Amino acid sequence: MASTTQQPTALERATTAGPVRPTPATTRLSPVPPGAARISAGWWADRQAANGERAIPEGRRHLEEWGNLDNLRIAAGTAGGEVRGPVFADSDVYKWLEAAAWEHGRSPSEQLLADIREVSALVAAAQEEDGYLDSVVAERGSAVEPGPGDPTGSRERYSHLPWSHEHYCAGHLFQAAVAVTRATGERQLLDVAVRLADHLVETFGDGAGQVRDVDGHPVVEMALVELARETGDGRYLELARWFVEARGRGLVAAHGHGPTYFSDRVPVREATTVEGHAVRAVYLAAGAADVAVETGDGELLEALRTQFAHMLATKTYVTGGLGSRWDGEAFGDPHELPSDRAYAETCAAIGGVQWAWRMLLATGDAVYADALERMLFNGFAAGVSLSGEQYFYVNSLHVRSGAHADHERSPAGGRQTWFGCACCPPNVMRTLSSLDGYLATTDARGVQLHQYAPGRVEVDLPGGRVRLDVETRYPWAGTVRVRVEEAPSGTTLALRVPAWAEGASLRRDGHSEDVGPGTYAEARDVREGDLVELELPVRPRWTRPDPRVDDARGCVALERGPLVYAVEECDLPDGVLVDDLVVSEDELPTDAGTDEDLGGAVRVRVRGRRRAPGPEDAVEVLAVPYPTWANRGPGAMRVWLPTT
Template identity: 45%
Template sequence: MTVTSRNADLVGGRPVVPSRGALRPLGLGEVRITGGFWAARQQVNGDATLQHARSWMDRLGWIGNFTTGGLGSPDRRGREFSDSEVYKLVEAMAWEFARTGERDLVSGIEELTAAIASAQSPDGYLNTAFGREGQRPRYSDLASGHELYCTGHLLQAAVAAARTDVGTPLLDVARRAADHVCRTFGPDGVWGLCGHPEIEVALVELARLTGEQRYLDQAALFLERRGHRTLPPHHFGWAYSNDDVPVLTATVLRGHSVRSLYLACGAVDVAVENGDDELLAAVAEQFDRTLARRTYLTGGMGSRHEDEAFGDDFVLPADRAYSETCAGVAAVMLAWRLLLATGEGRYGDFIERVLYNVVATAIGDDGRSFFYANTLHQRVPTATLPGDEEQLGFGGGPRAPWFEVSCCLPNVARLLASLSTYLVTADDAGLRVHQYADAEVDTALADGRRVALTMRTDYPDDGVVTVRITRTDGGLWPLTLRVPRWADGAVLVTADGRRTVPAGDLVVRRDFAVGEEVRLELPVRPRFTRPDPRIDAVRGCVAVERGPVVFCAESVDGESGDLDALRVEVTAQPADDGGKVVVRAWFVVPAEAPWPYGAVEPALSTGTALLRLVPYHRWARRGPSTMRVWLPTT
């Protein structure tokens, strides 16, 4: 049965509002994270990260580009896509306002909206890097200019502002920009497309908000044009921009990771709105193959630094993992859309993996530094970076306060601000819980009955999740809980007793009473994980996971020795010492030689020791360090 969502404008807004699909996403007014792991990160995001991003964008002139002093000036600041970072910041501020009700955010959005609106041309075109005296002509570099990409982020910001009741003026700006795009690139316009997909997913969401069919049609048209080598030849190949084969006939995600994932998001959205089951199935199959062959243990995507791209199947080197933070955000966006469309709970498993091991890793504890790339093996100790210098390189090293390309920080900020909308959905009869956190839920079922519940947990440190019914209008309804694939031996406790449950979607259907509790006990004990033997780079290694969290060995202040010489013992499972994960290990120090190859491995063992591992999302927070996720065995 299909759950429609046009029949209710939910308080607080949601980033994705499909008109049909298996599941209906709940809004920020219906689900609120109240404590624990993610509440702390949302707090830092709201208190520090948003202002940090705003101050850097002011300092570097990215916001000033929109005003008279910067618009069309030869001194325009930042890369050609810097407009998009301002738009993502506005989107994050809108979701944060809906989450907290903080009125200062409204004035900030109004100020930025006024600046953005002042740069719009009478015909609706809006970009500060093209089209004015001394600049390149409009749309003269569709392959790399990012004009339509920037417009896409403008549309998403405007949708967020409109759904949170803080941005009618920005929506007016966005509609004029979208109308310009439709006139310019419509059926009777320029046969073109953007080298960096993003406009597609944004046009669909604008169509969902406004009901304007032309926006959806334009998104579908951009998708139809993709894959016919319309863009100029590129030194990274046509796959770099997913212009090598049509979306419908592709077999796997490839090329630039973020571009590929954003395009897939747009394809899912178009498929859902147009009832195109063939397109939806094609993208789902591409994603499945990508997960099976081109994804890191952390959920990170992209193994090539040079072009920020997917490698070939099973080319997943730990020490050259690019795993861009933006690709993590985009992967969550895609998995979420597939979850809503299909109702398949396994996508929730993947979202959980990315959240705890990419998104949570990226941002510093103070919210004012971040990783652009997320390596799985740091051979050279990270260095302390100055807090007032813009970094030019993107991969390796410590979290930096700002990068010349700072797409990742506002991307994570908008995801964290809207994160509660990814926890719970409604199906055709009840509620489904996909992510576990301290939270409060208050919504209406498909038949109009009002239900409310609280969720309490110390997840991911502890696997006990307690759901308590706080309101119900009576009658049977199903509560579905996700049991992760790793949770062998999970236990369900209800008024009917206690029983072991398998991985997958666990349905508890009852005439719930107020005060009734459902408890899920997930075994978060540490475990060894082994790679597919076709991943040459980590053959003979193991990783350690505990619940949804990937762990790593980290060398801080000489605590752990030379991690490149590390070997671990796998005859016994890792130990859980009060929430700390410990493995038995030793360091095999190779003999110095003039040539790094030989008939045998000359080495000297330093003896065994207990090695304490740390969650991967905690690495590089205690000072300069080396790190590795995959641990060689004997």
């Protein structure tokens, strides 16, 4: 979509911040302003283009079609009829607004700006006199719990917070308002957000428990912190802190699900793992991380470190997917990671990215950038089609031949254009349109590159401006060339060496040195004209599972660079089922060239054999990157491949 506005320079746009702007000095690393890091080509640029050109415009149409916008009109009294959709329908509007705002920041468009203004005006009109805003609860009320035999509804505000999602919707509004303000400079939606936030402060703000519940679905915590950062109003941070502290004290118990589901079994600072509903758990943790850094709460931050580490070690799929259970959309027990029934909700991968990003900013620890990359390239990217407008809600690691799609979320049925519960699609949109913000950070010593994509970084450090040009074919190839166009003296350029990159090296001025995986390789005192080249060993490798993951026992996964690979049945010889394939760990797969129909993916040749029934014939198959599976129609697929 061509833009007719005059584009500001990166630095003109970069007067504010991206989705997360910690108060300086509360974190180890600072995010760069929006526009300061730009992806210009390659895998992620293609995803962003599809997102901007198709998904976001389509998204607005879906919000119209599914009633979300009508709900706001009904609440405003400008339309008749009954509100539709789930109780949290407003949140999809807010996520879409956030996506549109960041997209406008990334690629300004009068049309998009007009859309943002129009939809924002619908939101503003639905707000009540005293700031309260929730079209569905106001008009239809919320059920006490989602179970049979409970026909009770109530339109009384905040009377059923475990299920009403009123704070959840407010949180997404705050995030949207911050995005619109930062990306467009316009403050109408921020005014709406501030009025609602003030209303929340008045209603819940004394910390003494005027109401008995916290919201069943976290997100308001990180949103309130960001609103505090944007407005400078400390009451919002204080309210966020109270919501985090109130968690785990049984406030949300006994509402259809137990307290575990709601992250309400154990206080956040005492928890040692993540549990319950995965999206709720990681959203809460991300908000707690925001609270921890803004309040200087080292104990809370340390607890979050422990939880994140335990999640990575025992409750994260090789794809970075989070949440192993359909039932309750929940984290299971440690090492409970079924492939076929992996839930691995797209929203959970997004929440995982948000939490990892906050932990990375807080600590500077490469483990978080590694986790973020794994989640982003696999569990998140698989959630959207290459064309940009079809979505997986659930990201399985195994679909059987002839598997029966008995649910709109079932991966066996392929990606869908929208869902009755449409949390994932606009969540994907806002993540893609704000993705550039995850590439780089700064600190007193210089610039850190955490994720690799061709593009530019232009950012002002205290000593002067840094301009970097990044050239790479990552993730398909492992060479990352960073040309320093400008840098104040003494600037250190730090490049993440992924944990999988055994044998990586850093070259500068013809000198090459080995750099250890899972760390940052540093080029010190870089100057204008310097070329710093990181060489990552991007080639196929087998990954063995933890022996305690039952479903993956006797299997290997194929990885290449940051990507996990999958075998799709459509690539197997006729009559060979994906579950017939057995591979040998001794025979390493090899690159098999680029597939333009799969987003330019490098495919990998896997040689195996066919298990009985039938003779044990040799079988060869070209595996595809996990995020590209199911782009040629739905079908059978495996990530973990049996070796015996």
